[in-house]
Amino acid sequence: MGRLGARRGGRPLPGGGGRAGRAATIPGRRLQSLEGRLGVRLLHRTTGSVSLTEAGAEFLVRVRAILASVDEAEAAASAHAGGGPRGLLRLALPGTFGRMWIGPLLPLFLAEFPDVRIEAEFSNRFTDLVAENFDVAVRLGALEDSRLVARRIATRRRLLCAAPAYLARRGRPETPQALLEHSCLGFSGFQTFPAWEMTNREGRRVRVEVSGPLVTDDAEVLVEAAVQGVGLMMSTDWLVGRELADGRLVPVLEDWTLADEGAVYVVMPSVKGQAAKTRAFADWIAKRFSPEPPWRG
Template sequence: MDRLAAMTAFARVAETGSFSEAARRLRSSKSVVSRQVAALETDLGVRLLHRSTRALTLTEAGHGYFDQIVRILAEIDEANLSVSHLQAAPRGRLRVNAPMSFGIRHLAPAIPDFLTRCPEVEIDITLNDRFVDLVDEGFDMAVRIGHLIDSSLVARRLAPLRRIVCASPAYLAARGLPTTPDEISGHECLCYSNMSAGNEWKFTTPDGRPWPVEVKGRLRVNNGDALRVAALEGLGLACLPTFIVGEDLRAGTLVPVLAEAVHQEGGVFAVYPHARHLSPKVRAFIDYLVERFGPNPPWDRAAP
C-alpha cells in the first residue's frame, strides 16, 4: 500500500463526503479511491468512515486522524514546493472562501482574467458570510472584510474599506435629512445582523473622538445586498460599504448621510495560513487582487 496516496485519498473523501468527488479531484477512479481508504483502515486496524447508502460520515477515530493528516499533507506540500519548480509556476487547485456580496460583485468578475494569466491554476470558490476555519476546512486563503481579529493567519491588505450611511431620496424627503449622528437614532434604520454590534453605528466627532449611536429598526438582515435593496425601496437608513452601494451613490438612487462623520476602520484583506514557503498559486492570486483593487478600488471611484 502506498500510505501517502491512501492518506491523501482519505483526506479528499473526508473533505468532500463523497468517493466520487474525491476521485474526480484526485483524477482517479471511485473504485481505486475506495480501495485505498479500505486498505488504510485495515492497516490502522480502525474504521475511519461510516458508510451508508445516503452519506459518508467520519467516525470519532476518523475525525482525529483527519485533523492530524491535514497538517502532515500540508507540510509535505510545503517541502515539495520549497525545492521544486512550482515555486515559480502557479498551478493546481486554489480553494478560496469569500463573503457573499463581495464575492459576487467583485471577486467573481476578477476570476476570468486571472485564469487567463495562470492557465495551470483551477479555482474552487465558496461564498458565504460565516467565519470559516481555513485549516480545518481546507481553504488555501480567504477574503475577509472589516477589522481583523488576532489570529495565526497571515493577512495582506487588498483595498481600503469605506462605509457610508445612505438612504433613498424618497425616504429622506419623507423623514428629513439627519444633520448630526444623534439624530440617526430617531430614524428607521436597517440593521446588519451578522455583527455583534449591528445595532450600534460608529461615527467620529470633528475633533476625532468616537461617537457611537444606538440604532433601531424593523428590519435586520445578515446580508449587505439585502439591506441595499431595502434602502433603495425607501425602508430606512443603511450603513453599508461602498463596494456594495458605490454605483447607487453615483447614480443618485441612494444619497449619502453624514458621510464625513462615519467612522472608518478595517479594510479588505486576503488571509492565509502561515507557511515558510507561500504557495505560488496563492501568492499569484493575492498579487493579482492587490493589482486589481489597490488603494483606490473601482467601487470607490464610482462613488461621489
Template sequence: MAIPFERIPGLMLFARVARSGSFSAAAQALGLSRSAVSKQVAAFEAQIGGRLIQRTTRKLVLTELGEEILREAQRVEAALEAIEGLSAEHAQHVRGKLRVSCSATAGRELLVPLLPEFHRRYPELELELGLEDRFVDLVAERVDVAIRIGHLPDSSLVARRLGELAWALVASPDYLARHGTPKRPEDLVGHACLFYSNGKHRLDNWGFVVGGEVQRYPVQGPLVINDASALVSAAIGGMGVLLIDQALVRAPVAAGLLTPLLPNFPPAPGFPVYAVYPAREHLPARTQAFVDYLIERFAPLLGDA
C-alpha cells in the same frame, strides 16, 4: 537492490568518490579533508556489509558489489534530480486548483468582478470559490486562501492586509422626501435605520467623526438583515437610512437611487480586510499569485488605495 533512506548520504558520497577516481579529488570538490571522506566511505561500506572500493597506490577500483551499488546510486541521483525539477516547476508555474473562501456579499460584489482578469493572467489555474457567511477552518477544510473582514484573532495563519472598508451613509430620495434629511449624526436617532446582524455581530452602533473625534450613536429601525446586498435593496426601496460599505452603493448612488448623507461628518474607519492562508515554508505559486493579485486590485475597490 534497495537502499535504506538513512544510507543515502553515504551512497551519494561513495558515488562522488567513484566518479572522481580518488578520495583526494572528491574531498576537494566537497570541501572536506581526504581522511574525512575516506572514513565516511568506510562507514558506508560497514553499513552495506561489503567492500566497495579496492584501494591501491595509483587508483581506485570498484569491486563487483561496488559496481552494483554505483548503479543504484545513479538511479537515486536521477530520482532526486527529477524531484528537484518538479519542485521548481511547482514553485514557479501557476496552475492546479486553488480553493478560496469569502463572505457571500464581499465575494459577489468585490471578488467575483476581479476574477476574469485573474483568469486571463493564469489560464491554467482552476479556482474553486466558496461564498459563505461562516467561519471556515482553512486547515481542516483544505482552503488555500480566505478573505476575512474585521480584526483577526491570533492564530498560526498568515494575514496580508488588503485594505479597509470605507463606510457610506445613504437613503433613497423617496425616504428623504417623506421623513426629512438628517443634518447631524444625532438626528439618526429619530430615523428608521437599516443594519446588519448575523447573530454574533449586530451593527447598530454607528460611529461618525465629530469635532475630530469618533462619536457613536445607537440606532433602531424596521429591518435587520444578515445580507448586505439585501440591505442595499431595502434602502433603495425607501425603508430607511443605511450605513454600509461604500463599494456596495457606488452604482445606486451614481444612478440617483440613493443619496449620500452627512457630508460634514464622515463615518468612523471601517473594518480591515485581509487575505489569510496557512503558514507554509514553501508557498505554492498559485497561492502567491492570487494573494499578490488581491493586494494589487482590492484596495482601490475598498476606497483604501
C-alpha cells in the same frame, strides 16, 4: 551504544578501523553535537538498539514539517520554470463581498493562468484554512489568526446613506440625535446593533440606538430597501459603492465617522504561502484593488 571506533576489552568495535570506520563516526558525532547544543538526549542508546526519546520524537516531527515546506517551495519554483502556476487553487471567499467583487474577476484570472483550476467557496462562516486545506482566503475586518500570512489589499469605511426620495420625503438629518426621528434599517450582524456609534471631526463620540421598519442579517436586502426609500442605512462602502456612484443612494452626516475596524485582506496558511498558484492569485488580486478598490472607481 558507544561511539564507533572506541575500544572495548582492548579490541575495536566492528567498523572501528580504517577509512570506513572513521566515516561511520561522522553521523554519530553530529548527533552528539546536536544533543549538546539542545541540552537534551534525542536517542535512547542500549547495547544493540537505538530508539527515540520523547524529545527526539517531537524534534523529528518538526524537522519533517520543515523539510516538507522546503519540498513545497522547490516545487513552486519548479512550476515557474515549467511555465507558471498550475494545479487546483482552493479559495475561501466571504459571501456577499466575494460574489460582488471577487467572483466576476475569476474568469479573468483563469484566462491569464490557464493551468490553474479554481474551487471557490462563498460563505460568511469562519473558515479554518489549515484544517480545511484552503490555499487562499479573502477576509474582511480585523485578523486574529497568527498562523496565517496576511496581506492588506484595500481599506473600507462605514457610512450612512439613504435614497434621494426618502430624504425629499422625510428631510435630511443634520445631527446624530436626529436619527431618532427617522426610519433606520437595522443590520443585526453588526456587533453594536441596534446602536450606531459615530465620531465627529473634533473627536466627540455619540451612540444612538435607532429603530425602523426592517431588521435583517442580509445586507443586500437592506440595500434594496434603502434604494426603494424605506429608510436610512448604515453600510460599508464596498456594499453600496454602485448605488452611490449612480445616485440611487446618497451619503448623509458626512462630517461624522462611523466606528469600524480592519480592512480587506488576502490570507494564506504560512506553510503554503510560497506555492506558485497561491502567490500568483494574491499578487493578481492585489493589483486589481490598487491603487483604489473598484467600488471607489
